[in-house]
Amino acid sequence: MMLLLVVIAFTLLGLLQGLALFRQRHWRDLAVFGALWGVALVLSILIALQVPLPRLFVAISRLVRTIIGGSL
Amino acid sequence: MLVILLLFGGVAAHAAWHGIEVIGRTAELLVIAAILTVILTTSLLFPEFNMDNLRPALTTPLPELLRAGHGVAAFPFAETVVFLFVFPYLNRKQKLRRSVSLGLALAALVLLLVSLRNIVVLGPTLRNITYPSFQAARQISIAEIITRLEVLVAINFLSMGFIKLAVLLYASTIGTAQAFKLHSYKHLILPFMILMVILAITGFSNLPENIEFAQEIWPVYAPFFQVGIPLLTLAVAAIRKLPKRGASE
Numbered sequence: 001m002m003l004l005l006v007v008i009a010f011t012l013l014g015l016l017q018g019l020a021l022f023r024q025r026h027w028r029d030l031a032v033f034g035a036l037w038g039v040a041l042v043l044s045i046l047i048a049l050q051v052p053l054p055r056l057f058v059a060i061s062r063l064v065r066t067i068i069g070g071s072l
Numbered sequence: 073m074l075v076i077l078l079l080f081g082g083v084a085a086h087a088a089w090h091g092i093e094v095i096g097r098t099a100e101l102l103v104i105a106a107i108l109t110v111i112l113t114t115s116l117l118f119p120e121f122n123m124d125n126l127r128p129a130l131t132t133p134l135p136e137l138l139r140a141g142h143g144v145a146a147f148p149f150a151e152t153v154v155f156l157f158v159f160p161y162l163n164r165k166q167k168l169r170r171s172v173s174l175g176l177a178l179a180a181l182v183l184l185l186v187s188l189r190n191i192v193v194l195g196p197t198l199r200n201i202t203y204p205s206f207q208a209a210r211q212i213s214i215a216e217i218i219t220r221l222e223v224l225v226a227i228n229f230l231s232m233g234f235i236k237l238a239v240l241l242y243a244s245t246i247g248t249a250q251a252f253k254l255h256s257y258k259h260l261i262l263p264f265m266i267l268m269v270i271l272a273i274t275g276f277s278n279l280p281e282n283i284e285f286a287q288e289i290w291p292v293y294a295p296f297f298q299v300g301i302p303l304l305t306l307a308v309a310a311i312r313k314l315p316k317r318g319a320s321e
C-alpha cells in the first residue's frame with residue numbers, strides 16, 4: 001500500500017513538473033530535477049519496503065570523531 | 073510521524089515556492105507572536121523565580137566557558153549564514169547592515185532572557201531537561217486558572233521551526249539553481265522537500281542520539297559550512313576580482 005502511494009506520488013510529481021520542463025526545453029533544469037527526483041524516488045521506495053538505510057548523521061559523527069581523534 | 077513531517081514540509085515548500093517575500097511577511101507575524109509569548113510566559117513565571125539559582129556566578133572555568141560560547145555561536149547564531157542566499161534579493165541593500173545587526177541583537181536579547189528565566193525557574197534540574205522552556209512554562213499556575221501554557225511554547229517551537237525550514241528550503245533550492253545555472257529554482261522545491269523528510273526519518277534513531285549530535289558533533293562539524301565555505305568563496309571572489317564592474321547588478 002505504502003509502495004503504491006509512493007509510486008503514484010512520484011509519478012504525479014514527475015509528470016507535472018518533468019513534462020512542463022520538457023515542453024519548455026529547459027534541458028539543464030530537467031536533468032537536475034530528474035537526478036533529485038530519482039534519488040528521492042529510490043530512497044522513498046527503500047523506506048516503503050522497510051529496508052534499513054545508512055544513517056547520514058552516524059557517518060558524520062564517525063568522521064568527526066576520527067578527525068578529532070575521539071577527544072569529544 | 074510521516075504525515076506530520078509531510079504536512080510540515082508541504083507548508084514550508086508552499087512558502088518557499090512563493091519566494092522570500094512571503095516567508096519574510098509570515099516571519100514578521102510569527103516572530104512578533106513568539107516574542108510576545110516569551111514575554112508573557114516570563115511575566116507569569118515571576119512567582120516561581122528563585123534568584124539563588126544564579127549562584128555561584130562567574131565560577132565557570134575558562135575552557136568550559138569558551139566551549140559553551142562556541143556551542144552557542146555554532147547553534148543558533150552562525151546558522152544565520154544561510155541568509156547570505158537571501159541578501160542578493162533585498163530591495164534596499166543600504167539597510168542590510170543595520171537590519172542584520174538589529175536582528176542578531178534582538179535574537180541574542182530574547183535568548184538571554186529565555187536562558188535566564190529557565191535558570192532561575194528550574195535551577196540545577198535544568199541539566200536533565202531536554203526542553204527547558206517547555207518545562208518552565210509547565211510551572212505556570214496562576215490561581216489554578218491560568219495553567220498549561222506550555223502549549224504556547226510548543227506553538228513557538230513549531231512556528232519558528234516552520235520559518236527555519238522554509239528559509240533553508242528556499243536557500244538550498246536557490247543555491248542549487250544558481251550552481252547549475254537553471255532557469256528557476258521552483259521545480260527543485262518538492263524533490264528537496266522529500267529529501268529533507270527522508271533525512272528527518274532516517275537521521276536519528278532516538279532523541280539522545282540527536283542531542284549527542286547537537287552538543288558534541290555539530291559545534292565541530294558546522295563551522296566548516298558556517299565559516300569555512302563563505303571565507304573560501306570570499307577568497308575566490310577576491311582572486312577573481314568579483315563582482316566585475318557593471319556586472320554586479
